[in-house]
Amino acid sequence: MLTNLQRGNFRAKTPEVHSEERGLHQLAAQGQFAMLEQRLKEHNSDVNATDKHGLTILHWAAAYGQAQTVNFILDNNADVNVVGNHEMTPVLLASARGHADVLARLITDGADVCCTDESCTTALMYAAHGGHHHCVQLLLEAGSDFLATNSNGRTAFDIAIAFAHTTVQQVLENHMCMLFESG
Numbered sequence: 001m002l003t004n005l006q007r008g009n010f011r012a013k014t015p016e017v018h019s020e021e022r023g024l025h026q027l028a029a030q031g032q033f034a035m036l037e038q039r040l041k042e043h044n045s046d047v048n049a050t051d052k053h054g055l056t057i058l059h060w061a062a063a064y065g066q067a068q069t070v071n072f073i074l075d076n077n078a079d080v081n082v083v084g085n086h087e088m089t090p091v092l093l094a095s096a097r098g099h100a101d102v103l104a105r106l107i108t109d110g111a112d113v114c115c116t117d118e119s120c121t122t123a124l125m126y127a128a129h130g131g132h133h134h135c136v137q138l139l140l141e142a143g144s145d146f147l148a149t150n151s152n153g154r155t156a157f158d159i160a161i162a163f164a165h166t167t168v169q170q171v172l173e174n175h176m177c178m179l180f181e182s183g
Contacts, residue, residue, distance in 0.1 A: 024036060025051045025057055027057075028057035029064045029066065030066070037072060048082060062091070074106075090111065092122075097132075098127070098132035099135075120151045125159055128156040133171050
């Protein structure tokens, strides 16, 4: 049996990316908040500056579940309801990926839990689609509209059923029952 070297195959080298070469958005996605803080101060950068996709460092940190970085960014006056391309907001990204700790901080700082993307998909729908019951619970407690429909006419409950996310379905049913009993 021939080895890779005998066949003429060489191990590919991954290029090293030095920290000074990484952009602010990449640092936010990787949770490098200390380095991010240093770079923001050195370059007097705006925490609400967008990348070529219209996303801020808060979008990136929220999407990748970097709770400490999200805290740092919000503590430095980032716009919690900043809207990027395709009408994406940090709360939509955190909900889609199931980052409940990040979502909780965004909600605490006044994130709009009823915002929608360009297809009228809400954070609650994203969380239901991903089966993220903790995010669903947080969003319902914060006043998310569970009756809202997306451009396909589906609610978060419809989505939970379609993807067989029974725990999410149960959280939504419990919420509906609670509203019915209190009303």
